[in-house]
Amino acid sequence: MSNFPYHETILKRFLRYAVVNTMSDPHVSDKRPTTDGQLELLEMLAKEVKELGISDVTFDHKGYVVARIPSNVDKEVTPIGFMAHVDTADDVWGNDVKPRVVTDYDGGVIILNDQYVLDPSHNSDLTHQVGSTIVVTDGTTLLGADDKSGVAIIMSLAEYLMSHDEVKHGIVELIFTSDEETGGGMDAFDLSLIKAKVCYTIDGNGGGEIEGECFNAASVKVEFTGVPYHLGAARGRLVNSVSMAATFMNAIPRSESPEATDGRYGYYSVDDIKGTIVHTSLLYYVRDFDINRLNERIETLKSVGQTVEKLFPGGKVTLSSHFSYANMADKIKEQPEVMESIFASAKIIHLPLEEKIIRGGTDGSRLTSLGIPTPNIFTGGHNIHSRYEWLSISQAVDAARLVEEIVHYWVK
Numbered sequence: 338m339s340n341f342p343y344h345e346t347i348l349k350r351f352l353r354y355a356v357v358n359t360m361s362d363p364h365v366s367d368k369r370p371t372t373d374g375q376l377e378l379l380e381m382l383a384k385e386v387k388e389l390g391i392s393d394v395t396f397d398h399k400g401y402v403v404a405r406i407p408s409n410v411d412k413e414v415t416p417i418g419f420m421a422h423v424d425t426a427d428d429v430w431g432n433d434v435k436p437r438v439v440t441d442y443d444g445g446v447i448i449l450n451d452q453y454v455l456d457p458s459h460n461s462d463l464t465h466q467v468g469s470t471i472v473v474t475d476g477t478t479l480l481g482a483d484d485k486s487g488v489a490i491i492m493s494l495a496e497y498l499m500s501h502d503e504v505k506h507g508i509v510e511l512i513f514t515s516d517e518e519t520g521g522g523m524d525a526f527d528l529s530l531i532k533a534k535v536c537y538t539i540d541g542n543g544g545g546e547i548e549g550e551c552f553n554a555a556s557v558k559v560e561f562t563g564v565p566y567h568l569g570a571a572r573g574r575l576v577n578s579v580s581m582a583a584t585f586m587n588a589i590p591r592s593e594s595p596e597a598t599d600g601r602y603g604y605y606s607v608d609d610i611k612g613t614i615v616h617t618s619l620l621y622y623v624r625d626f627d628i629n630r631l632n633e634r635i636e637t638l639k640s641v642g643q644t645v646e647k648l649f650p651g652g653k654v655t656l657s658s659h660f661s662y663a664n665m666a667d668k669i670k671e672q673p674e675v676m677e678s679i680f681a682s683a684k685i686i687h688l689p690l691e692e693k694i695i696r697g698g699t700d701g702s703r704l705t706s707l708g709i710p711t712p713n714i715f716t717g718g719h720n721i722h723s724r725y726e727w728l729s730i731s732q733a734v735d736a737a738r739l740v741e742e743i744v745h746y747w748v749k
């Protein structure tokens with residue numbers, strides 16, 4: 338383990354990246370990346386990696402930066418990559434972030450502003466942070482530790498490697514993506530940009546959490562076509578597509594919604610509704626860890642659609658499904674060395690790990706489907722996508738030491 342000053346570099350970098358307005362926009366479909374601030378941060382990163390002495394840098398204006406640190410050993414070493422996304426979510430406002438540093442945290446309530454506080458009695462993870470440096474919001478926005486902490490960790494690793502040529506390593510790639518939060522992060526990614534055979538996203542939550550499994554995900558668009566008629570003479574003639582959609586929604590069990598499930602339970606989540614008497618559409622997100630169960634869920638939606646069609650003679654129901662990403666567990670298990678590289682490295686630095694499952698996906702799930710196994714490593718971020726988001730710098734430092742050790746693992 339090096340004594341590189343990760344604490345200072347990560348904090349300094351995180352504060353610099355956090356104030357760039359990179360909130361992505363899921364409603365934009367004709368532009369990549371969806372917002373210009375993401376390009377601004379990518380450009381900053383491209384410049385910073387060059388300043389570190391990395392010359393092999395690609396800035397793809399579709400929203401990616403790939404920087405390659407060449408191998409400095411004679412033997413063949415598996416090329417590896419570390420990935421993080423520059424965008425922030427839009428669940429609460431993700432721009433105009435004003436990060437505040439709390440040094441030597443005393444374990445008490447942290448006042449964000451006159452309306453919101455961060456209370457350790459509701460945030461048990463905070464109680465383990467007494468004495469640490471943590472970064473919080475001003476209560477009006479999210480913080481963006483998801484995933485600028487990941488960006489800061491990867492950049493700090495690059496700074497370490499570039500300033501210590503005596504440290505041996507194979508090809509190490511730094512991969513920065515955009516629009517991860519909109520789910521379209523890897524849509525325009527050119528796989529030929531990278532040489533890595535194994536990647537790691539640094540895009541997780543609290544200290545020590547490692548994830549090699551995520552949901553299988555699909556979206557299903559359900560369209561209802563009614564039969565319009567003058568309302569005064571509608572009896573027996575009008576078919577109202579809004580009523581058809583409401584009947585459909587009521588038939589989907591609320592006990593299988595995101596708000597009613599956790600752990601390994603999958604769900605149906607209606608995300609969008611638009612409609613008039615003539616035409617109504619619903620967008621469902623369907624998730625399950627088991628691919629067969631995911632397909633069964635899609636079949637269930639189809640059969641509910643057929644039933645609704647029968648209940649509303651003259652009306653039409655059509656469904657179209659789109660597969661979004663796959664559970665990465667199977668592909669990762671095919672190459673046991675990938676998870677082994679994380680656990681063996683953690684052992685060397687005496688870092689306890691906890692293996693978890695992601696009730697969602699990452700850019701890594703997409704990359705895994707494309708053939709590059711990409712598990713996920715923690716960032717030290719907590720309460721992500723909310724105004725209560727906070728970052729433990731000491732946990733971010735643990736992540737940096739872990740990825741440093743993973744670099745050593747592959748060269749051994």
Ligand SMILES: [Zn+2]
Pocket residue numbers: 422483484517540
């Ligand atoms: Zn993220």
